[in-house]
Amino acid sequence: MLKIKRTIANLYRQYELATCISMFEPWEKKLINGFVLVILALLVFSSCVYLPTYMQTLLQFITPLPWSGKSTNNAYAPIASTQKMNIG
């Protein structure tokens, strides 16, 4: 438990130093950390609520149309032909 606490404290210190927060006065620290937390919360919230539907639409865009009998016949399939040749 103590170890975890220390690790977290260390991480927070690294964060404070890396962003210059350690130089600020307490109220400024609260302001910045609040700001960061709000942004993080928004990110988490939006990724929970909007991301699934987003991903679905995106997948629909990326993936080719579902296979139909006609299109397979017309399509050029080099792998299939080489396989044939190998078999032959």
Add this chain to the structure above:
Amino acid sequence: MGNLETDAAAPFEQSYATTNGNGKPANPAMEEEEDHETLMQRKFSAPAYTEIKTRKNAAKVSSAHRLKNIANGGYHPAKQLHLNGHAKTAVSDREFKSSQADGVLSPEQEHYQKSSFEEVPLHTACLTYLGFYLLMILGYINQLLFVPKVAKEKGRDGYVALYDAFESFYSRYVYRRIRDCWNRPICSVPGDELTLKDRVTNDYGWSFKFTGTQTRCLNLGSYNYLGFASSTGTCADNSEATARQLGLAYCSSRSELGETQLLADLERQTARYFGVEDAIVFGMGFATNALNLPSLLSPGCLVVSDEKNHASIILGLRLSGATIKVFKHNNMRDLDRVLRQAVVYGNPKAGGKPWKKIMIIVEGVFSMEGSIVRLPEVIALKKKYKAYLYLDEAHSVGAMGPNGGGVTDYFRADAKDVDILMGTFTKSFGSAGGYIAGSKKLIDFLRANSHAHCYASSISPPIAQQIYTSMRIIMGEDGTDIGRQKINQLARNARYFRKRLAQIGVITYGHEDSPVVPMLVYLFSKIGAVVRTLTTRHIAVVGAGFPATPIMEGRIRFCLSAAHTKEQLDYALDVIDEISDDFGLKYSRKPKDLNPIEY
């Protein structure tokens, strides 16, 4: 222990020894001690002095350190009181490499082999800018909403602001936050150790209060290269005798009533020190540059100046009205390009006629970068393009070369190839003032024309005596080899310290023989954190941030001295190793040398 004032140092030391609570017999000084205890508590609980706890078992570390140090017969600044001055450890001379260029490789190859300017990691660069933007934004918010009483002026309605808006904003809302790391008052000789006068701030740097306590610190911040800054020893005794004999000041300039035999002797000695015809001395190092350059240069002259040159040189050049062209730091190809263009195209303002004169201005050791000028190549270029060479040896005289003769000595170059040798007595000689050495013709010209010679009052006799004595010691004219020992000790210290730092994994700049060691910490907040934490560990260092360096390159600058012993350096390096883990200062991506470094 009756008198508090005379015994101020003793209870202070004791309180450090007893903070762990090993029971002491009751004595009359107990109350004092308790008083002291509360004072110390107050001091270390104030925001400016809160130590940032270390990752590895914060509570244990200090005691473990102490144990380890005790086991090694170790060193702690708060525990011992050394006498400042001479090199203390007798070091064996086996395979000792003095401060001198090897001369095996070509000067260019040797330069690249020995100096390093490691690139900043990309994420650190981004974070540095991010932090800076944050500081600025919050600074502006602060300025809008909240100005404390100490920052307001009364009865100045209708006056125009005296200071530049950005400058005052920067110093109030950015620099102020870590202002306790700079301009710290000291109350002892800045030798190998110094005593800091403690102060606390209760309003985040707007104002400071003295706590009445002192901290004995290992001094890694003074330009005391040869350790002549000392209140005891031959130098101090001679200066005192001179002060009694000749007084403290002449209150007149050299060309009027301020001339004395001592100054004439000093000039002759300086000329002999560099092996040139003549020399002239001034009472102020900064003015030596700022006031002599205008007398040597005029509009219509071209100056080719290194981009990292000191402010005094830049001021002098601006006063002179000469055209200034800057070349990249220590970059000979760029210097060659600038010189070639100047010679080929001439002065565009005079319709392409040749420049009246072209002067190259470089420093010997650059105080912020810790790099050494590539003198052999500069001299070659100077001869090729028939330019003059002005060499500022403020940091290198005494500190470089096997005889302490500066970079000309270090590179075994002929001092007569450098037209104007300038330097200060402030650093290695532990005194004040500056000199210019060169040909008799040059010095006579300066005697007639230099503002610093005609109008400034002459050097005070005890100060001149300090220079004279220390110079004689360095040259070995006092019949001892103390000077030689000091020079060797400094060379050893510098090399050892740099190698150990490289092994720790921090980024340092500069040449491996230079006694100025800048350690890059990049972020503004880390400068403050490192300086404060080192203070709590009894090490005094100097940080340098944005106005003095580029925004990107915040740094801690260690200045080594011949007065430091190996134990002192080891103590400092152990602490640096520990805190650089905590603060994430180990930026270096170079392969590390894992073998133990030999002193």
